[in-house]
Amino acid sequence: MTNLKVKLGPLELKTPFMAASGTFGFGEEYASLVDLQDFGAVVVKGLTLKPRRGNPPPRIVETPAGMLNAIGLQNPGLEVFLSRELPRLQKSKVKVIVNIAGETEEEYVTLARELSQAGDGLAALELNVSCPNVKKGGILFGTSPSVLASLVEKVRPVCSLPLIVKLTPNVTDITETARAAESSGADILSLVNTFRGMVIDIASKRPFLGNKTGGLSGPAIRPLAVRMVYDVYASVKIPLIGMGGICTLEDSLQFFMAGASAVAVGSAIFSDPLTIPRLTAELRSYLEKEGFRSPEEIVGTAHTSGNGEEL
Amino acid sequence: MTNLKVKLGPLELKTPFMAASGTFGFGEEYASLVDLQDFGAVVVKGLTLKPRRGNPPPRIVETPAGMLNAIGLQNPGLEVFLSRELPRLQKSKVKVIVNIAGETEEEYVTLARELSQAGDGLAALELNVSCPNVKKGGILFGTSPSVLASLVEKVRPVCSLPLIVKLTPNVTDITETARAAESSGADILSLVNTFRGMVIDIASKRPFLGNKTGGLSGPAIRPLAVRMVYDVYASVKIPLIGMGGICTLEDSLQFFMAGASAVAVGSAIFSDPLTIPRLTAELRSYLEKEGFRSPEEIVGTAHTSGNGEEL
């Protein structure tokens, strides 16, 4: 049987499919519907040092082929995560990646240090420098290459886990922030987080979301995300985790071919909680049918023409 | 009857609806289907100094709630436009806005000068500094505030027509380019042009479009465009033309409320050539029902709360 294992630098996954941060909570709610064993990894909801209340409602609105969310990183904070969520997650045997967000460099550093010491239940840390829904921190760290580099340099020494930096697509040139993260010590890049958007409620003549703007996810952004993965693949040497609107096997193949070594499924899970097990089975048959022994053989293939030449 | 007239600085339009550049050709093809008299203006296909061959096919691909295009500014060039297209357009009584693109500042300047002298058939010029589908010029002028300001400063003195600058959304902060265009002499800003995206053809493992990347338009980008109009409205004083995925009256109201004084309909025309006449009639009844005397009364209303306060 075709082996779906993939290796992203220091991070080994048994399949290239993971649940994207914020769409799977801390794994608890979906656990009764899907077998987490089928997952390459679960990236848990963005974690902050202290509990966060989140943004005022409404927090969600559907848009054409997508949705805006403005959750505002509502989460119980590091302490509750370590005492309540982590032990439970450690029992299920899935690889857990913790998505962390801070308002200051120090908060990121503290989170990275504490989580690195949290035992062997964690597979990696993902620096969320791209949340469009919080006023301080978040996306601000992700839009300037130099600010991002400084943050990653500070986190790197205290982080003994594989370090993923999650890039924001709300930039002029994503290859610049990608290179900044790479050269300052990231092991892996994940992309993309959501695009900042707004829906106006015609009746009240006001922005619909309590937070006014929210982050756009779903199939609508897929062509933009694929293009960014393609561009970043050509600009850095470290492995990539691709995401943005993945619903079907074909969608995920686009990301692999563009250069992602693994992919994350986000908001499609809301519509179909079984997306990841389905994609896993479909990828296996695709690879077998096409004569590939590993998903790694198709990573980045869109960059070479039929005869193997660089384009 | 409610008057739909709007005034955008030096540009007066009889309705706030225009056809977006590139989606209506030079007006000829659609003329047998729709009465151009119903239009506030028609923005013609991007015009360059010399004829352009355009990009290799395929040039178009549908995406979730949208499409990518990579036409590559195929057009007959200034000379043929002046001798063949313009006289025909001048006969129909619609206001014509010419969208111009250059590979160098000089080309923009020449285009602006020649078109300013072309007689009274033209209502305005729109500087296309945001085409994602050509290698030289285009989007490169639109992503850096200083490069953009320098271009607008050179074009302004030779342009006797109202000058619209069309902003690209492929930037970290669109309010920066908006302010640069305003302070260097733009009369009006239009936004947004398309978002750079890619679709990969799974079968050939290659980017689907001949040009590899293309520009995303359609409902998929609407929440992103509305957000940008909202942000730019709060940052500049000159009037805005909003666009991006407008299909229905509700869609256009979102743009007006976000701060657009007029809107352009682009790719929706492909699906429904009668979009603009339909929106015109619907806007009229909406305004009457709600007791507004002019579309201008709803422009920017999403920035003030119910009791008129700034948010």
Added chain:
Amino acid sequence: MISSRARVVEIEEVAERCFYLLLEEKTLAAKSCPGQFIHMRITDNFFPFLRRPFSIAGTFPEKGLLWIIFRLSGAGTKILSRIRRGEEIECLGPLGNGFNLRKSTGLAVLLGGGAGIAPLLFLAKTLQESQKQVALYYGASRAAELIPVQQFLPRGVEVNLATEDGSCGFKGLVTDLLESRLQKELLPGEIFACGPRKMMQSLAIICRSKKIPAQFSLEERMACGIGACQGCAVEIKAGEKRTVFKRVCRDGPVFDSCEVVW
């Protein structure tokens, strides 16, 4: 909670733009309680992108059937209204915490506005079956929009109708009708309500002033529907001055009226 494909047994327009949809799904039929809802995937092709939540309006556990009442509202319900008998539709459910029936004593007054009637039909039936006295107050804007509730209710439930234009029953808002009755003879042990936000807000004020305990079923935009995304937040009192955001889908949709921050 299960994820399952339910088969369409019947679909019928029972009032203007209001549909009755009868589904076959054994587990859902067996396990659902009044106030719980199902999260339906309208199509298999991710258009519309999100699922749609609908209250369970009734069950026939012995036949493995359950039903909902839905109102045409946007693209999703439009597609749903065209589903045909025999087709299947993916449902997640039963979701949320239903109405709390343990503490209810005395007359149960059920107040429904528009499509908010759905969970109350299930509730009325359940209360009746446990020998409780039930009075239903149901309002819509016009007679044509009132679904024929008697058809869906057991005998013995008192029904009071209100329409805004007076085309059927009391002329005015259903909350006004209820309030006028409360001035006179009506003495509810508890009120259960579901409907538009405005209706719920007025009712909350009435209940507070009259000190009548009340349970409200709330609506909020949902993504996951099962508690994972924090999307469906409502502000809930947590002590004197503090409030927290709770999830309509998991912590609700039913909340005590005095908990909710309106």
Added chain:
Amino acid sequence: MISSRARVVEIEEVAERCFYLLLEEKTLAAKSCPGQFIHMRITDNFFPFLRRPFSIAGTFPEKGLLWIIFRLSGAGTKILSRIRRGEEIECLGPLGNGFNLRKSTGLAVLLGGGAGIAPLLFLAKTLQESQKQVALYYGASRAAELIPVQQFLPRGVEVNLATEDGSCGFKGLVTDLLESRLQKELLPGEIFACGPRKMMQSLAIICRSKKIPAQFSLEERMACGIGACQGCAVEIKAGEKRTVFKRVCRDGPVFDSCEVVW
């Protein structure tokens, strides 16, 4: 060219994943020529976002009817396959330049692959009616995918079938079948073809080597369908070394085989 709502008169699956769709629209029925197409708006709600182009497969001008043959391919044709009699669908048409029939003399050989058969059915009928001799070559991958062409053709049209798996007619590609006949007795005055790109490429080589004039109906992704967007470009020879991009929708879809740059 008009934009109009056509009424569905009949829809039927005539071969595996291939549908016959009969529409009522007087002007389209009266004005369409073989090789022209209609641009159909699959739904009214901008999903799918773009229209879909389909060749006109035949008309009954006296009855105001026209028909197309479409193959299930993706989301758009899936929705189209579920349309019901009596429903209406927006059509732009007739679009494009049809086959040029003036210069055709001698035997007309029509070569169709898969859904590419559609415009050739219309063409065959028209040629027959003007007393031309017609031979149709039609290929698909399996017998089940062959639409029953005889049913749609007038008497007297010679039909030659090919399937890749040999389940019906010649075993192999339809171009191979044609080529073998050309080696022997077959002497076409002109060839008219429509089908997958690969088929057209092989045929172009055959035609060039045998010096047989040929007209090809091409397909390309379309947005406007009427010539405004330059989206449907194909590279066409314009002199010895120069090529230009022409629009399939307006300058085509029919091109001389020797003009096309493959």
